[in-house]
Amino acid sequence: MEQAQKVALVTGGARGIGRGIAGYLLRRHWRVVVCDVDKAAGEQLLASEDLADRLQFIETDVSDEAQVRQAVARAVEWGGRLDALINNAGLADPFTGPVEELELSVWQRRLDVNLTGPFLMAKHAAPHLRESAGSIVNMSSTRALQSEPDSEAYAATKGGLLALTHALAISLGPDVRVNSISPGWIDVRALQAEATDVAPLSETDHRQHPAGRVGRADDIAAMVWFLISGEAGFITGQNMVVDGGMTRKMIYEE
Structure with a gap:
């Protein structure tokens, strides 16, 4: 099957990193x-x-199983197959206030979208991905590995996503490969729906990264592209940290 005929489903793909991933895959046919x-x-x-024949949008709340079931069915009907699922949708703001004041409803909503959503998408996409020997990429975060104060709900969901990744890899292999990506600071301001003029980041913002700059959406999209390609055929159950080296940088206050 020619690559031009392959179909990817990207959740949370209308803005931010997800939009960057969608555009990157479209440019690669x-x-x-x-x-x-x-x-x-x-x-x-x-x-x-200007790609109406190769791009479809389906309004979907990934925490709602009925909507997920319908979205996957519509995607397969439109595309005729499904080769990759990119679980990118999530509530991105990590800060939910002091743990003593964290409302259960706020905690639960983070879990519903950031963790249950990828589970539901994988559940309903799995039969179609088995048919195509496809793959899943889950979007975790470096916050699954390190934290700032008052981010318990977000960190828990992203840590859970790492565990879900290797669990799915074992359950769905060898037919379907499953990996995750943990982005660091990715500047996606220009990819937001309301983006207008975007002010440049400071020299300090860039210089603090061992790689010398803040990340771009294409840095994540390129990793997605690799993981869903045949070049990554021996990689499954893994988490790829794409953060410009920040999680390897030892920082102490002086």
């Missing part, structure tokens, strides 16, 4: 289904990409 709860951003994405 994949057909892409974007699932996102933000209908306006999804429609804006469709309008901005």
Whole structure:
């Protein structure tokens, strides 16, 4: 099957890193289904990409199993197959206040979207991915490995996603490979639906990274591209940290 006929489903693909991933795959001749709860951003994405024959948007709340089931079915109906699932959708703000004041409803909503959502997508996509010998990429975070104060709910969901990744890799292998990516600081301001003029980051922002700069969406998209390609055929159950070296940098206050 020619690569131009392969189909990827990207959740949270209407803005931010997800939008960057969708665009990257489209430029490499994949057909892409974007699932996102933000209908306006999804429609804006469709309008901005002159690729109506290779891009589909489906309004989807990944925490709702009925919507997930329907989205996967529509994606397969449109594309005729499913080769890759990119679980990128999530509530991105990591800060939920002091743990003593963290409302159970706020905690639960983070779990529903950031962790249950990828589970539901994998559950309903798995039969189709088995048929195509496809793969899943889960979007975790370096916050699964290190923390700032008042980010318990977000950190827990992203840590859970690492465990879900290797569990799925064992359950779905060898037919389906499953990996995760943990991005660091990725500047996605220009990829937000409401983006206008984006001020440049400071020299300090870039210089603090061992790689010499803040990350870009294409840094993550390129890793996604590699992981869903045949070049990564011997890689499954792994977490790829893409953070410019920050999690390897020893920092002490002086």
